[in-house]
Amino acid sequence: MIPLLDLQAQYASIKDEIEPAVLRVLASGHYVLGVEVARFEEEFATYCDASHAIAVNTGTSALHLALLAADVGPGDEVLTVAFTFVATASAVCYTGARPVFIDVDPVTLTMDPAKLEAAITSRTKAIMPVHLYGQMADMDAIKEIADRYGIPVIEDACQAHGAEYKGRRAGSIGASGCFSFYPGKNLGACGEGGIVVTNNDEHARKIRMLRDWGQEQRYHHALKGFNYRMDEIQGAILRVKLRHLEAWTEARRVRAEHYSALLAHSRSVLAPVAMIDRRHVYHVYAVRTRDREQLQHTLRSEGIHSGLHYPIPVHLQKAHLDLGYRPGDLPESEAAAREVLSLPIYPELTLKQVERVAAVLEQDAYVS
Incomplete structure (x- = not known):
């Protein structure tokens, strides 16, 4: 039998690294947003050539918060694609905005830049290309149009860990990039996880607050936030897997x-x-x-x-x-x-x- 995916084989190959990392977290008594998550954020940001990485509980949450950081909200439109996992559109809907779909290029199956400009309206607040199956969309062409209209680009890189476009890493080209660590992904947790990477200091600050109930400091809630925090065990596991x-x-x-x-x-x-x-x-x-x-x-x-x-x-x-x-x-x-x-x-x-x-x-x- 040849399975579509074999996570047991992957686990067997790194078992001696994974288990001590998990036990270290269990012994620490600190299970959410601790040292392991913070170090993973630093390491993943470096891997993506980005200034910041903010770990969250799912890739969908990463997309949601990246959109909110770009001030997407009710009445806005986000241009994206329909040939993707439903979470891409769901994250747009969570903000109260409307997804507007651009058809894909028949060769790459990613957003067709030739169809993008005609879909832009006064309500367009963001463009969210999907780097499908592990190949990046045509970012130069998309960014050229987006920059002309002053529209931020948010990369749905949930399937594109380590992918590159003209030597630039997925997640590092747009205003932000969003990744999923669902177990079957190229870099997968033993459970759920996600992350936003960005070079925008203000977006990073806002996303960090939004993932943890909108807190600037404990019990000081400046924003209406969410419980989108990554747990320490997943942070520790992802640190091990990132090395591979x-x-x-x-x-x-x-x-x-x-x-x-x-x-x-x-x-x-x-x-x-x-x-x-x-x-x-x-x-x-x-x-x-x-x-x-x-x-x-x-x-x-x-x-x-x-x-x-x-x-x-x-x-x-x-x-x-x-x-x-x-x-x-x-x-x-x-x-x-x-x-x-x-x-x-x-x-x-x-x-x-x-x-x-x-x-x-x-x-x-x-x-x-």
Whole structure:
């Protein structure tokens, strides 16, 4: 059996580092926003080439607070994409603002800058591109438009830990960048977690207050805040895992390149394209196919797990029908939602397993 993801294999490889770190926190008696979280913030900010990092309890909370720090609120609009996990749009809705969806580029499946400017109105308060599957959006083109209109860019980098655009790290280009540490992410906690990185001192100050009930100091509440704090155990675990992230990333890239070489002339799938000016970190290795259901069935019958990221774009989700979108409004996003199929990819996946997955895909092409 080849799983889509194997967190047990990852844990086994660093068990001797993780367990002492957790026990150290348990013995300390300090379990929320302590030394481990503070040190992780410093280390992750350095990793992202950012001045500040503010750890929170989820990636969704990171997006929410980054938007609030940019003064997004009721009556505002935030331009983002619909081909993403629903949390991107949900975070906008939490502020009282309205998400306005831009279609994606058919090659990268990230925000299409050519469609961005026409969507800007007097109500546009932020632009939030999503660095999907581990590849960054076209940030120069997006920023050029945003800067012309004086609109802040908030990077949804929840799938892009360590990704780069023209040598610049994800999260370091916009007003802020938001990451998730959900267990399956390239850098994942043993539970939930998230972080905002920023070079803006005032945004960092405001986010630190908002995550902890709006306190400037204990029991002095200057803002209406939230309980979005990261716990110490997750901070300690993430510090251990961060030391391995670059090695894990390169392992993912090697496996992705092997897949792409094997599938270069595939009759069943189209391999993802890594843009030459970007470092793709392959949180997901998503191929495209017009025979997804059949391919999934074939893979399953051979003991190979696959996934769908994401089968229904946000604008067509029942929860967001109130936004007024209809089928056909975002054709590239809708086509991607029908065609993407995620193959197993993680650092512990062997190259022989990659070859096995590719062989089954091609076998299905000839059977079909």
